[in-house]
Amino acid sequence: xxxxLIIGQYVPSQSMIHRLDPRTKMIIIFLFVVFVFFxxxxxxxxxxxxxxxxxxxxxxxxxxxxxxxLTPVWFLIVFTFFLHLFVTHEGDILFRIIGFPIxxxxxAQGIQISIRFFLLILFTSMLTLTTTPIEITDAxxxxxxxxxxxxxxxxxxxxxxxxxxxxxxxxxxxxxxxxKAQASRGVDFKTGPIKDRIQAVVPLLVPLFVSAFKRAExxxxxxxxxxxxxxxxxxxxxxxxxxxxxxxxxxxxxxxxTGLFILRQ
Amino acid sequence: xxxxxKNVSHTYQPNSPxxxxxxxxxxxxxxxxxxxxxxGHTGSGKSTLIQxxxxxxxxxxxxxxxxxxxxxxxxxxxxxxxxxxxxxxVFQYPEHQLFEETIEKDIAFGPKNFGATDDEIQERIPKVxxxxxxxxxxxxxxxxxxxxxxxxxxxxxxxLAMNPRVLVLDEPTAGLDPKGQKEMMDMFYSLHESEDLxxxxxxxxxxxxxxxxxxxxxxxxxxxxxxxxxxxxFVQKEKxxxxxxxxxxxxxxxxxxxxxxxxxxxxxxxxxxxxxxxxQSVVKGDEIDG
Numbered sequence: 001x002x003x004x005l006i007i008g009q010y011v012p013s014q015s016m017i018h019r020l021d022p023r024t025k026m027i028i029i030f031l032f033v034v035f036v037f038f039x040x041x042x043x044x045x046x047x048x049x050x051x052x053x054x055x056x057x058x059x060x061x062x063x064x065x066x067x068x069x070l071t072p073v074w075f076l077i078v079f080t081f082f083l084h085l086f087v088t089h090e091g092d093i094l095f096r097i098i099g100f101p102i103x104x105x106x107x108a109q110g111i112q113i114s115i116r117f118f119l120l121i122l123f124t125s126m127l128t129l130t131t132t133p134i135e136i137t138d139a140x141x142x143x144x145x146x147x148x149x150x151x152x153x154x155x156x157x158x159x160x161x162x163x164x165x166x167x168x169x170x171x172x173x174x175x176x177x178x179x180k181a182q183a184s185r186g187v188d189f190k191t192g193p194i195k196d197r198i199q200a201v202v203p204l205l206v207p208l209f210v211s212a213f214k215r216a217e218x219x220x221x222x223x224x225x226x227x228x229x230x231x232x233x234x235x236x237x238x239x240x241x242x243x244x245x246x247x248x249x250x251x252x253x254x255x256x257x258t259g260l261f262i263l264r265q
Numbered sequence: 266x267x268x269x270x271k272n273v274s275h276t277y278q279p280n281s282p283x284x285x286x287x288x289x290x291x292x293x294x295x296x297x298x299x300x301x302x303x304x305g306h307t308g309s310g311k312s313t314l315i316q317x318x319x320x321x322x323x324x325x326x327x328x329x330x331x332x333x334x335x336x337x338x339x340x341x342x343x344x345x346x347x348x349x350x351x352x353x354x355v356f357q358y359p360e361h362q363l364f365e366e367t368i369e370k371d372i373a374f375g376p377k378n379f380g381a382t383d384d385e386i387q388e389r390i391p392k393v394x395x396x397x398x399x400x401x402x403x404x405x406x407x408x409x410x411x412x413x414x415x416x417x418x419x420x421x422x423x424x425l426a427m428n429p430r431v432l433v434l435d436e437p438t439a440g441l442d443p444k445g446q447k448e449m450m451d452m453f454y455s456l457h458e459s460e461d462l463x464x465x466x467x468x469x470x471x472x473x474x475x476x477x478x479x480x481x482x483x484x485x486x487x488x489x490x491x492x493x494x495x496x497x498x499f500v501q502k503e504k505x506x507x508x509x510x511x512x513x514x515x516x517x518x519x520x521x522x523x524x525x526x527x528x529x530x531x532x533x534x535x536x537x538x539x540x541x542x543x544x545q546s547v548v549k550g551d552e553i554d555g
Contacts, residue, residue, distance in 0.1 A: 011282050065281055174361075180321050181362040184354045185423065186346060186378025203374070206364035210409065 015060040022139035084110035133165035155231025266332040269294040273327035287313035289487040302474035305484035319352040353429030359420035369404040393422040471513040
């Protein structure tokens with residue numbers, strides 16, 4: 001079940017994109033998400049799509065795999081397209097589908113909004129595909145550092161994030177193990193009336209909660225045993241460093257943004 | 266229930282960067298009523314194998330036959346629940362599957378799912394509690410109040426209460442104290458005998474495989490590495506060491522003994538006392554000769 005959804009799944013490789021500093025990736029992706037909304041004609045959308053395709057290719061992850069991972073969101077993209085097709089009333093009426101007038105502006109807008117949606121998801125999934133969860137939290141911690149002045153618990157937040165990210169696969173494995181054990185005891189998770197299927201979740205959730213609490217307690221103990229006492233004065237094993245390749249990435253991205261503003265109307 | 270695997274392969278997450286073949290063209294058969302040990306080091310495919318025994322997984326190629334049930338890649342197996350009723354699996358650390366408020370309810374959970382009546386269940390509970398050596402006073406207690414070892418016993422009782430014809434044990438004694446391990450293995454063996462079960466034991470312990478099994482299958486990288494009688498398999502030290510396994514201590518001892526006294530001491534399935542007697546006679550005999 002989890003295997004087909006790639007959002008949040010890291011694929012190891014040695015590509016350029018993998019080697020970028022996670023902060024670089026996050027800043028670029030954040031800006032990309034903002035500036036996607038500035039594109040307003042086919043030229044500018046084409047330009048951004050080109051950039052996204054170029055980035056996807058340089059991750060060296062098989063495109064089939066990326067596309068397969070996006071399958072759950074295809075539905076949303078198609079849905080957005082049709083929503084705009086029927087709701088937008090701009091331009092000339094081109095033709096009618098069972099009485100509904102379809103406007104030329106609607107088709108254009110439908111396509112553009114779908115592309116926008118597709119670009120957002122493709123680009124953000126690129127972050128998690130090429131960056132380990134630990135790198136992401138490290139980046140968030142350093143990027144949020146200025147907030148410390150306002151007594152915002154940056155370190156604690158980052159720690160919470162990395163612990164929960166770290167334990168997602170563990171809990172998923174655990175859930176799979178328990179559901180297999182209960183299926184062997186005759187629980188049917190997949191067929192039968194809804195009421196029965198909801199009840200079938202209880203034998204899965206109770207053991208899962210019990211083990212999650214146990215794990216939390218053990219983890220807290222293990223951390224204390226190794227002298228953990230919060231973020232004050234703590235050094236990093238993998239210190240983040242902006243290198244030449246990151247500057248190149250920023251230069252390319254500035255170029256892309258300049259192109260965007262030239263091409264948009 | 267006769268079991269047969271015909272050219273079974275299983276690949277996890279095919280066509281992705283995480284593609285992994287856990288079973289590779291595996292064929293063997295297990296006769297009804299036998300006690301089979303499946304041995305192999307971590308990652309050799311043991312856990313994947315046992316999930317094929319009750320249809321939790323289907324082979325990605327090949328065919329598994331469990332009695333009248335057939336599991337094959339593109340075939341929809343009808344009535345998989347009937348298969349699961351007959352194949353009881355005790356997974357690794359089965360105490361993690363406990364969830365009910367009382368021990369009694371937890372033991373009754375499996376049989377109830379498989380349609381046993383309340384009367385039948387009430388009849389079975391004392392039996393299985395006795396089999397796992399727990400006192401019936403505990404029945405109203407929460408399973409989470411028990412010690413780890415006791416929880417393990419409750420979970421096993423829950424599987425036994427399903428009255429399976431095939432009992433699959435995945436390292437059932439991992440993490441127990443030595444005395445508990447011996448008790449539990451003896452308990453499974455006596456159940457195997459008295460209930461005429463087909464038992465499949467997945468284990469790391471060569472000693473257990475030698476002691477209880479009448480057939481051994483050794484897995485390596487999802488393939489069958491060796492198969493045969495424990496007496497024949499466990500004397501091939503060099504071959505076993507190729508796959509990071511070692512010969513059982515008993516046989517290691519006999520081999521060392523043979524070397525030291527230059528006398529033939531072939532292994533025959535026997536208990537410690539008999540072994541001691543044979544050794545005594547050899548030693549005494551040598552003394553007289555010398």
